[in-house]
Amino acid sequence: MTAVSNIYPTASLQAxxxxxxxxxxxxTKELNEEGTRIITRADGxxxxxxxxxxxxxxxxGLWCVQVGHGxxxxxxxxxxxxxxxxxxxxxxxxxxxxxxxxxxxxAQLAPPHMNHVxxxxxxxxxxxxxxxxxxHYWAQMGKPEKQVIIGRWNGYHGSTVAGTSLGGxxxxxxxxxxxxxxxxxxDQPYWFGEGGDMSSDEFGIHxxxxxxxxxxxxxxxxxxxxxxxxxxGAGGVIIxxxxxxxxxxxxxxxxxxxxxADEVICGFGRLGTWFGSEYFxxxxxxxxxxxxxxxxxxxxxxxxxxxxxxxxxxxxxxxFYHGYTYSGHPACAAAALANLEIMESENLIGYVADDIGPYxxxxxxxLGDHPLVGEARMVGLMGAIELVPxxxxxxxxxxxxxxxxxxxxxLSFQNGLVMRAVRDSMIISPPLVLSHExxxxxxxxxxxxxxxxYNELKRTGQx
Numbered sequence: 001m002t003a004v005s006n007i008y009p010t011a012s013l014q015a016x017x018x019x020x021x022x023x024x025x026x027x028t029k030e031l032n033e034e035g036t037r038i039i040t041r042a043d044g045x046x047x048x049x050x051x052x053x054x055x056x057x058x059x060x061g062l063w064c065v066q067v068g069h070g071x072x073x074x075x076x077x078x079x080x081x082x083x084x085x086x087x088x089x090x091x092x093x094x095x096x097x098x099x100x101x102x103x104x105x106x107a108q109l110a111p112p113h114m115n116h117v118x119x120x121x122x123x124x125x126x127x128x129x130x131x132x133x134x135x136h137y138w139a140q141m142g143k144p145e146k147q148v149i150i151g152r153w154n155g156y157h158g159s160t161v162a163g164t165s166l167g168g169x170x171x172x173x174x175x176x177x178x179x180x181x182x183x184x185x186x187d188q189p190y191w192f193g194e195g196g197d198m199s200s201d202e203f204g205i206h207x208x209x210x211x212x213x214x215x216x217x218x219x220x221x222x223x224x225x226x227x228x229x230x231x232x233g234a235g236g237v238i239i240x241x242x243x244x245x246x247x248x249x250x251x252x253x254x255x256x257x258x259x260x261a262d263e264v265i266c267g268f269g270r271l272g273t274w275f276g277s278e279y280f281x282x283x284x285x286x287x288x289x290x291x292x293x294x295x296x297x298x299x300x301x302x303x304x305x306x307x308x309x310x311x312x313x314x315x316x317x318x319x320f321y322h323g324y325t326y327s328g329h330p331a332c333a334a335a336a337l338a339n340l341e342i343m344e345s346e347n348l349i350g351y352v353a354d355d356i357g358p359y360x361x362x363x364x365x366x367l368g369d370h371p372l373v374g375e376a377r378m379v380g381l382m383g384a385i386e387l388v389p390x391x392x393x394x395x396x397x398x399x400x401x402x403x404x405x406x407x408x409x410x411l412s413f414q415n416g417l418v419m420r421a422v423r424d425s426m427i428i429s430p431p432l433v434l435s436h437e438x439x440x441x442x443x444x445x446x447x448x449x450x451x452x453x454y455n456e457l458k459r460t461g462q463x
Contacts, residue, residue, distance in 0.1 A: 010038055010051055011035075045069075060432075063233055066269055066270070067343060073338050097330075101333070105337065120301045120326075121326045126289060127160070127166055127262065130225075135147055153186070165180045189203070192374065200241040204241030205244075209247065223257050226260065231265075231382060236422040236425050236427065246281075249281070260284060260288070266279070266382075269343060271379050279379070351432065384425050412446070
Protein backbone atom coordinates (compact mmCIF):
# COMPACT_ATOMS: atom_id res chain seq x y z
CA MET A 1 0.00 0.00 0.00
CA THR A 2 1.36 3.45 -0.91
CA ALA A 3 2.22 5.61 2.09
CA VAL A 4 0.07 8.73 2.49
CA SER A 5 3.21 10.88 2.59
CA ASN A 6 3.99 9.86 -1.01
CA ILE A 7 0.58 10.76 -2.41
CA TYR A 8 0.42 14.49 -1.71
CA PRO A 9 3.10 17.20 -1.89
CA THR A 10 3.81 19.21 1.26
CA ALA A 11 1.56 22.14 0.34
CA SER A 12 -1.42 19.84 -0.24
CA LEU A 13 -0.92 18.07 3.08
CA GLN A 14 -0.64 21.42 4.85
CA ALA A 15 -3.85 22.65 3.27
CA UNK A 16 -5.79 19.51 4.24
CA UNK A 17 -4.34 19.66 7.75
CA UNK A 18 -5.41 23.30 8.10
CA UNK A 19 -8.90 22.49 6.83
CA UNK A 20 -9.65 19.64 9.24
CA UNK A 21 -7.10 19.16 12.03
CA UNK A 22 -7.16 20.96 15.39
CA UNK A 23 -3.70 20.54 16.94
CA UNK A 24 -3.02 20.23 20.69
CA UNK A 25 -1.58 23.21 22.58
CA UNK A 26 -1.71 25.35 19.43
CA UNK A 27 -2.98 28.69 18.17
CA THR A 28 -4.67 26.97 15.23
CA LYS A 29 -5.35 30.19 13.29
CA GLU A 30 -1.70 31.20 13.51
CA LEU A 31 -0.49 27.69 12.63
CA ASN A 32 -2.75 27.46 9.60
CA GLU A 33 -1.32 30.72 8.28
CA GLU A 34 2.25 29.49 8.78
CA GLY A 35 1.76 25.87 7.68
CA THR A 36 2.57 22.67 9.57
CA ARG A 37 5.74 20.61 9.31
CA ILE A 38 4.98 17.22 7.80
CA ILE A 39 7.05 14.43 9.36
CA THR A 40 7.02 11.34 7.13
CA ARG A 41 9.70 9.00 8.47
CA ALA A 42 11.87 8.40 11.52
CA ASP A 43 14.83 6.19 12.36
CA GLY A 44 16.94 6.13 15.50
CA UNK A 45 17.22 9.74 16.68
CA UNK A 46 16.39 11.18 13.25
CA UNK A 47 13.19 12.51 11.66
CA UNK A 48 12.59 13.16 7.96
CA UNK A 49 10.03 15.66 6.71
CA UNK A 50 8.03 15.71 3.49
CA UNK A 51 10.64 17.92 1.81
CA UNK A 52 13.40 15.43 2.58
CA UNK A 53 15.01 17.42 5.41
CA UNK A 54 16.69 15.35 8.14
CA UNK A 55 16.12 16.64 11.67
CA UNK A 56 17.50 15.35 14.97
CA UNK A 57 14.72 14.52 17.43
CA UNK A 58 16.09 16.27 20.49
CA UNK A 59 12.81 15.73 22.36
CA UNK A 60 12.34 11.97 21.77
CA GLY A 61 8.92 12.79 20.34
CA LEU A 62 7.28 14.11 23.50
CA TRP A 63 9.82 12.84 26.06
CA CYS A 64 8.92 9.26 25.18
CA VAL A 65 10.89 7.51 22.39
CA GLN A 66 13.50 5.93 24.69
CA VAL A 67 14.70 3.19 22.32
CA GLY A 68 14.68 5.39 19.21
CA HIS A 69 12.43 5.38 16.19
CA GLY A 70 11.90 2.52 13.77
CA UNK A 71 12.60 -0.51 15.98
CA UNK A 72 11.36 -3.57 14.04
CA UNK A 73 11.25 -5.65 17.25
CA UNK A 74 8.34 -3.59 18.54
CA UNK A 75 6.52 -3.52 15.21
CA UNK A 76 6.89 -7.30 14.92
CA UNK A 77 5.62 -7.87 18.47
CA UNK A 78 2.55 -5.72 17.80
CA UNK A 79 1.85 -7.46 14.48
CA UNK A 80 2.11 -10.89 16.10
CA UNK A 81 -0.19 -9.88 18.95
CA UNK A 82 -2.78 -8.32 16.66
CA UNK A 83 -2.76 -11.45 14.52
CA UNK A 84 -3.68 -13.50 17.61
CA UNK A 85 -5.82 -11.11 19.66
CA UNK A 86 -6.17 -7.57 18.37
CA UNK A 87 -8.36 -6.40 21.27
CA UNK A 88 -10.28 -7.53 24.26
CA UNK A 89 -11.10 -5.63 27.43
CA UNK A 90 -10.07 -6.40 31.00
CA UNK A 91 -13.57 -5.84 32.40
CA UNK A 92 -16.03 -8.72 33.06
CA UNK A 93 -13.58 -10.93 34.97
CA UNK A 94 -11.29 -11.35 31.92
CA UNK A 95 -7.62 -10.87 31.15
CA UNK A 96 -5.15 -11.86 28.44
CA UNK A 97 -1.50 -13.01 28.30
CA UNK A 98 0.24 -9.73 27.29
CA UNK A 99 -1.34 -7.67 30.07
CA UNK A 100 -0.57 -10.39 32.62
CA UNK A 101 3.07 -10.48 31.49
CA UNK A 102 3.37 -6.68 31.51
CA UNK A 103 1.88 -6.36 34.98
CA UNK A 104 4.37 -8.93 36.27
CA UNK A 105 7.26 -7.17 34.52
CA UNK A 106 6.38 -3.78 35.93
CA ALA A 107 6.13 -5.23 39.44
CA GLN A 108 9.67 -6.58 38.97
CA LEU A 109 11.01 -3.18 37.81
CA ALA A 110 9.14 -1.04 40.35
CA PRO A 111 10.34 -0.34 43.90
CA PRO A 112 9.92 -3.42 46.14
CA HIS A 113 6.85 -2.01 47.91
CA MET A 114 4.93 -1.59 44.63
CA ASN A 115 3.48 -4.83 43.28
CA HIS A 116 0.31 -3.83 41.44
CA VAL A 117 -0.55 -1.73 38.39
CA UNK A 118 -3.75 -0.22 37.01
CA UNK A 119 -3.58 0.28 33.23
CA UNK A 120 -4.84 3.12 31.05
CA UNK A 121 -3.78 4.76 27.78
CA UNK A 122 -1.85 7.92 28.73
CA UNK A 123 -0.25 9.95 31.46
CA UNK A 124 -3.29 12.20 31.62
CA UNK A 125 -5.54 9.19 32.21
CA UNK A 126 -3.06 7.90 34.79
CA UNK A 127 -3.38 11.11 36.78
CA UNK A 128 -7.17 11.09 36.47
CA UNK A 129 -6.93 7.60 37.94
CA UNK A 130 -4.73 8.90 40.76
CA UNK A 131 -7.33 11.55 41.58
CA UNK A 132 -10.01 8.89 41.94
CA UNK A 133 -7.75 6.37 43.61
CA UNK A 134 -6.45 8.48 46.49
CA UNK A 135 -9.92 9.65 47.45
CA HIS A 136 -11.34 6.14 47.25
CA TYR A 137 -8.43 4.82 49.34
CA TRP A 138 -9.09 7.24 52.19
CA ALA A 139 -12.83 6.52 52.09
CA GLN A 140 -12.07 2.81 52.35
CA MET A 141 -9.76 3.55 55.29
CA GLY A 142 -12.56 5.33 57.14
CA LYS A 143 -11.30 8.87 56.45
CA PRO A 144 -13.55 10.18 53.65
CA GLU A 145 -12.85 13.77 54.69
CA LYS A 146 -9.30 13.44 53.31
CA GLN A 147 -10.06 14.87 49.87
CA VAL A 148 -7.53 17.63 49.07
CA ILE A 149 -4.59 16.92 46.79
CA ILE A 150 -1.62 19.29 46.87
CA GLY A 151 0.33 19.89 43.66
CA ARG A 152 2.96 22.44 42.62
CA TRP A 153 2.72 25.61 40.60
CA ASN A 154 4.15 25.02 37.12
CA GLY A 155 3.90 21.26 37.56
CA TYR A 156 2.31 19.30 34.72
CA HIS A 157 0.11 16.24 35.15
CA GLY A 158 -1.78 16.12 31.86
CA SER A 159 -4.56 18.08 30.17
CA THR A 160 -7.74 16.30 31.26
CA VAL A 161 -9.88 18.11 33.82
CA ALA A 162 -8.27 16.32 36.78
CA GLY A 163 -4.79 16.42 35.23
CA THR A 164 -5.02 20.14 34.46
CA SER A 165 -6.27 20.81 37.98
CA LEU A 166 -3.51 18.79 39.64
CA GLY A 167 -0.94 20.57 37.51
CA GLY A 168 -0.02 24.16 38.19
CA UNK A 169 -0.06 25.69 34.70
CA UNK A 170 -1.99 28.94 35.19
CA UNK A 171 -2.66 29.47 31.48
CA UNK A 172 -4.39 26.07 31.40
CA UNK A 173 -6.39 26.92 34.53
CA UNK A 174 -7.74 30.05 32.87
CA UNK A 175 -9.49 27.96 30.21
CA UNK A 176 -12.38 26.13 31.84
CA UNK A 177 -12.46 27.60 35.36
CA UNK A 178 -9.88 25.33 36.95
CA UNK A 179 -8.57 23.91 39.19
CA UNK A 180 -11.61 21.99 40.31
CA UNK A 181 -12.38 22.01 44.06
CA UNK A 182 -10.13 19.96 46.27
CA UNK A 183 -6.79 20.87 44.69
CA UNK A 184 -4.22 23.19 46.27
CA UNK A 185 -0.84 24.34 44.93
CA UNK A 186 2.50 25.18 46.54
CA ASP A 187 5.67 26.75 45.17
CA GLN A 188 7.95 24.85 42.80
CA PRO A 189 11.68 24.25 43.55
CA TYR A 190 12.83 26.52 40.68
CA TRP A 191 15.97 28.10 42.11
CA PHE A 192 17.15 29.83 38.91
CA GLY A 193 13.84 31.59 38.32
CA GLU A 194 12.50 32.05 41.85
CA GLY A 195 15.38 31.56 44.29
CA GLY A 196 16.07 35.25 44.85
CA ASP A 197 19.14 35.89 47.01
CA MET A 198 19.04 32.46 48.66
CA SER A 199 21.62 29.80 47.90
CA SER A 200 20.35 26.74 46.09
CA ASP A 201 20.45 24.68 49.30
CA GLU A 202 18.67 27.36 51.33
CA PHE A 203 15.99 27.68 48.70
CA GLY A 204 15.45 23.91 48.59
CA ILE A 205 14.61 23.84 52.31
CA HIS A 206 12.57 27.03 52.07
CA UNK A 207 10.33 25.82 49.26
CA UNK A 208 9.96 22.31 50.73
CA UNK A 209 8.58 23.83 53.91
CA UNK A 210 5.86 25.53 51.90
CA UNK A 211 4.32 22.06 51.90
CA UNK A 212 4.15 22.07 55.71
CA UNK A 213 2.53 25.49 55.63
CA UNK A 214 -0.12 24.30 53.17
CA UNK A 215 -0.87 21.13 55.16
CA UNK A 216 -1.31 23.15 58.35
CA UNK A 217 -3.56 25.70 56.63
CA UNK A 218 -5.78 23.05 55.03
CA UNK A 219 -5.65 20.62 57.94
CA UNK A 220 -3.80 17.32 57.86
CA UNK A 221 -7.11 15.52 58.37
CA UNK A 222 -8.32 16.90 55.01
CA UNK A 223 -5.20 16.37 52.86
CA UNK A 224 -5.22 13.16 50.83
CA UNK A 225 -1.97 13.36 48.84
CA UNK A 226 0.93 15.40 47.51
CA UNK A 227 1.68 14.97 43.79
CA UNK A 228 4.92 16.02 42.11
CA UNK A 229 7.27 15.09 39.29
CA UNK A 230 10.77 14.08 40.45
CA UNK A 231 12.00 16.63 37.88
CA UNK A 232 9.39 18.94 36.35
CA GLY A 233 9.42 18.29 32.62
CA ALA A 234 6.96 20.49 30.75
CA GLY A 235 7.58 23.17 33.39
CA GLY A 236 11.11 23.59 32.04
CA VAL A 237 13.25 20.72 33.38
CA ILE A 238 13.18 22.10 36.91
CA ILE A 239 15.84 20.10 38.78
CA UNK A 240 15.26 20.57 42.52
CA UNK A 241 18.10 21.69 44.80
CA UNK A 242 19.78 18.77 46.58
CA UNK A 243 18.10 19.75 49.85
CA UNK A 244 14.56 19.71 48.49
CA UNK A 245 13.54 16.06 48.19
CA UNK A 246 15.09 14.90 51.51
CA UNK A 247 13.09 17.60 53.30
CA UNK A 248 9.86 16.79 51.45
CA UNK A 249 10.39 13.10 52.16
CA UNK A 250 10.84 13.89 55.88
CA UNK A 251 7.68 16.00 55.94
CA UNK A 252 5.56 13.36 54.24
CA UNK A 253 6.81 10.64 56.59
CA UNK A 254 5.65 12.72 59.56
CA UNK A 255 2.19 13.29 58.07
CA UNK A 256 -0.65 10.93 57.24
CA UNK A 257 -0.57 11.88 53.54
CA UNK A 258 0.00 9.82 50.38
CA UNK A 259 2.85 10.73 48.05
CA UNK A 260 2.28 10.52 44.28
CA ALA A 261 5.47 10.63 42.20
CA ASP A 262 4.48 11.44 38.63
CA GLU A 263 6.89 9.29 36.60
CA VAL A 264 5.32 9.91 33.19
CA ILE A 265 8.47 11.71 31.98
CA CYS A 266 11.16 10.65 34.46
CA GLY A 267 10.32 6.94 34.32
CA PHE A 268 11.91 4.28 32.13
CA GLY A 269 15.51 5.39 31.99
CA ARG A 270 15.30 9.13 31.42
CA LEU A 271 17.45 9.87 34.49
CA GLY A 272 19.67 6.79 34.20
CA THR A 273 17.43 4.82 36.58
CA TRP A 274 14.24 2.91 35.92
CA PHE A 275 12.30 5.61 37.76
CA GLY A 276 13.01 9.14 38.92
CA SER A 277 11.97 8.10 42.43
CA GLU A 278 14.91 5.71 42.45
CA TYR A 279 17.28 8.51 41.40
CA PHE A 280 16.16 10.77 44.27
CA UNK A 281 15.60 8.02 46.85
CA UNK A 282 11.86 8.64 47.12
CA UNK A 283 9.23 6.23 48.47
CA UNK A 284 5.97 6.99 46.64
CA UNK A 285 2.60 5.44 47.33
CA UNK A 286 1.49 5.83 43.71
CA UNK A 287 3.46 6.29 40.49
CA UNK A 288 1.66 7.35 37.29
CA UNK A 289 3.55 6.00 34.24
CA UNK A 290 3.26 6.31 30.44
CA UNK A 291 5.49 7.70 27.62
CA UNK A 292 8.69 5.62 27.90
CA UNK A 293 6.70 2.54 28.89
CA UNK A 294 6.20 1.81 25.18
CA UNK A 295 8.63 4.40 23.80
CA UNK A 296 5.53 5.98 22.32
CA UNK A 297 5.03 3.20 19.79
CA UNK A 298 1.46 2.65 21.03
CA UNK A 299 -0.49 4.59 23.68
CA UNK A 300 -0.31 2.98 27.10
CA UNK A 301 -0.07 4.24 30.66
CA UNK A 302 -0.80 3.11 34.16
CA UNK A 303 -0.50 3.70 37.88
CA UNK A 304 1.91 1.63 39.95
CA UNK A 305 0.28 1.08 43.33
CA UNK A 306 2.01 0.49 46.65
CA UNK A 307 1.14 -2.35 48.98
CA UNK A 308 -0.14 0.26 51.46
CA UNK A 309 -2.69 1.65 49.00
CA UNK A 310 -3.68 -1.86 47.94
CA UNK A 311 -4.91 -2.36 51.49
CA UNK A 312 -7.73 0.06 50.72
CA UNK A 313 -8.20 -0.76 47.04
CA UNK A 314 -8.02 -4.54 47.24
CA UNK A 315 -7.77 -6.02 50.72
CA UNK A 316 -10.88 -4.32 52.07
CA UNK A 317 -12.91 -5.53 49.10
CA UNK A 318 -15.62 -3.76 47.18
CA UNK A 319 -15.74 -2.54 43.60
CA PHE A 320 -13.61 0.39 42.41
CA TYR A 321 -15.89 2.03 39.85
CA HIS A 322 -13.20 3.15 37.47
CA GLY A 323 -11.64 1.96 34.20
CA TYR A 324 -11.14 2.56 30.50
CA THR A 325 -12.09 0.72 27.33
CA TYR A 326 -8.40 0.33 26.51
CA SER A 327 -7.07 -0.49 29.99
CA GLY A 328 -4.37 -3.07 29.28
CA HIS A 329 -4.97 -3.18 25.51
CA PRO A 330 -3.23 -6.37 24.26
CA ALA A 331 -1.37 -4.77 21.35
CA CYS A 332 -0.22 -1.86 23.51
CA ALA A 333 0.92 -4.25 26.22
CA ALA A 334 2.86 -6.23 23.60
CA ALA A 335 4.55 -3.01 22.44
CA ALA A 336 5.49 -2.14 26.01
CA LEU A 337 6.92 -5.62 26.68
CA ALA A 338 9.03 -5.47 23.50
CA ASN A 339 10.22 -1.99 24.44
CA LEU A 340 11.24 -3.04 27.96
CA GLU A 341 13.03 -6.08 26.54
CA ILE A 342 15.10 -3.81 24.29
CA MET A 343 15.91 -1.52 27.19
CA GLU A 344 17.14 -4.46 29.26
CA SER A 345 19.01 -6.31 26.50
CA GLU A 346 20.84 -3.14 25.42
CA ASN A 347 21.36 -1.96 29.03
CA LEU A 348 20.01 1.49 28.21
CA ILE A 349 19.68 2.33 31.91
CA GLY A 350 23.40 1.75 32.41
CA TYR A 351 24.22 3.52 29.14
CA VAL A 352 22.44 6.68 30.31
CA ALA A 353 23.84 6.49 33.84
CA ASP A 354 27.46 5.70 33.01
CA ASP A 355 28.12 6.57 29.37
CA ILE A 356 26.01 8.83 27.17
CA GLY A 357 24.51 10.70 30.14
CA PRO A 358 27.83 11.96 31.58
CA TYR A 359 29.18 12.47 28.04
CA UNK A 360 26.32 14.77 26.98
CA UNK A 361 26.02 16.45 30.38
CA UNK A 362 29.62 17.67 30.26
CA UNK A 363 29.17 19.17 26.81
CA UNK A 364 25.71 20.56 27.51
CA UNK A 365 26.77 22.27 30.72
CA UNK A 366 29.67 23.90 28.86
CA LEU A 367 27.02 25.85 26.92
CA GLY A 368 26.58 27.78 30.17
CA ASP A 369 29.59 29.85 29.06
CA HIS A 370 27.64 31.29 26.13
CA PRO A 371 26.79 35.00 26.56
CA LEU A 372 23.07 34.28 26.10
CA VAL A 373 22.93 31.44 28.68
CA GLY A 374 22.33 32.00 32.37
CA GLU A 375 22.38 28.33 33.37
CA ALA A 376 22.79 24.98 31.63
CA ARG A 377 21.55 21.97 33.61
CA MET A 378 20.98 18.29 32.96
CA VAL A 379 20.27 15.01 34.75
CA GLY A 380 20.43 11.78 32.75
CA LEU A 381 19.27 12.79 29.27
CA MET A 382 16.96 15.59 30.38
CA GLY A 383 18.35 19.12 30.14
CA ALA A 384 17.63 22.83 29.87
CA ILE A 385 19.43 26.08 29.16
CA GLU A 386 18.13 29.40 30.48
CA LEU A 387 18.29 32.29 27.99
CA VAL A 388 18.95 35.63 29.69
CA PRO A 389 19.47 39.27 28.62
CA UNK A 390 22.02 40.02 31.34
CA UNK A 391 24.35 37.12 32.07
CA UNK A 392 25.15 36.81 35.75
CA UNK A 393 21.96 38.49 37.00
CA UNK A 394 19.12 35.97 37.41
CA UNK A 395 16.64 38.71 38.30
CA UNK A 396 16.65 40.29 34.83
CA UNK A 397 14.20 38.80 32.31
CA UNK A 398 13.46 39.50 28.67
CA UNK A 399 10.76 42.13 28.15
CA UNK A 400 8.27 39.74 26.52
CA UNK A 401 8.59 36.36 28.22
CA UNK A 402 8.66 33.50 25.75
CA UNK A 403 9.43 35.49 22.62
CA UNK A 404 13.18 34.77 22.71
CA UNK A 405 12.58 31.12 23.49
CA UNK A 406 10.21 30.84 20.52
CA UNK A 407 12.76 32.50 18.25
CA UNK A 408 15.49 30.13 19.42
CA UNK A 409 13.21 27.10 18.97
CA UNK A 410 12.36 28.04 15.41
CA LEU A 411 16.01 28.69 14.51
CA SER A 412 16.94 25.33 16.03
CA PHE A 413 14.42 23.52 13.85
CA GLN A 414 15.77 25.35 10.79
CA ASN A 415 19.25 24.17 11.80
CA GLY A 416 18.07 20.55 11.99
CA LEU A 417 17.42 20.01 15.71
CA VAL A 418 14.14 19.76 17.62
CA MET A 419 14.38 21.62 20.90
CA ARG A 420 11.40 22.73 22.94
CA ALA A 421 10.94 26.26 24.28
CA VAL A 422 9.49 26.74 27.77
CA ARG A 423 9.25 30.45 28.56
CA ASP A 424 12.79 31.61 27.60
CA SER A 425 14.54 28.32 28.27
CA MET A 426 15.39 25.59 25.79
CA ILE A 427 14.66 21.95 26.62
CA ILE A 428 16.08 18.68 25.32
CA SER A 429 15.24 15.06 26.07
CA PRO A 430 16.75 12.92 23.27
CA PRO A 431 16.24 9.19 22.75
CA LEU A 432 18.34 7.09 25.13
CA VAL A 433 20.12 5.45 22.17
CA LEU A 434 21.88 8.73 21.27
CA SER A 435 25.49 8.05 20.18
CA HIS A 436 28.56 10.10 21.11
CA GLU A 437 28.74 11.46 17.57
CA UNK A 438 25.08 12.44 17.66
CA UNK A 439 25.59 14.07 21.07
CA UNK A 440 28.43 16.14 19.63
CA UNK A 441 26.21 17.21 16.75
CA UNK A 442 23.34 18.04 19.10
CA UNK A 443 25.58 20.36 21.13
CA UNK A 444 27.18 21.90 18.04
CA UNK A 445 23.76 22.62 16.55
CA UNK A 446 22.59 24.10 19.85
CA UNK A 447 25.67 26.37 19.89
CA UNK A 448 24.98 27.44 16.29
CA UNK A 449 21.39 28.20 17.24
CA UNK A 450 22.41 30.18 20.33
CA UNK A 451 24.81 32.22 18.23
CA UNK A 452 22.11 33.00 15.68
CA UNK A 453 19.62 33.95 18.40
CA TYR A 454 22.19 36.14 20.17
CA ASN A 455 23.14 37.93 16.95
CA GLU A 456 19.49 38.67 16.18
CA LEU A 457 18.96 40.00 19.73
CA LYS A 458 22.01 42.21 19.39
CA ARG A 459 20.77 43.49 16.05
CA THR A 460 17.43 44.45 17.57
CA GLY A 461 18.95 45.90 20.75
CA GLN A 462 17.53 43.32 23.16
CA UNK A 463 20.92 42.37 24.64
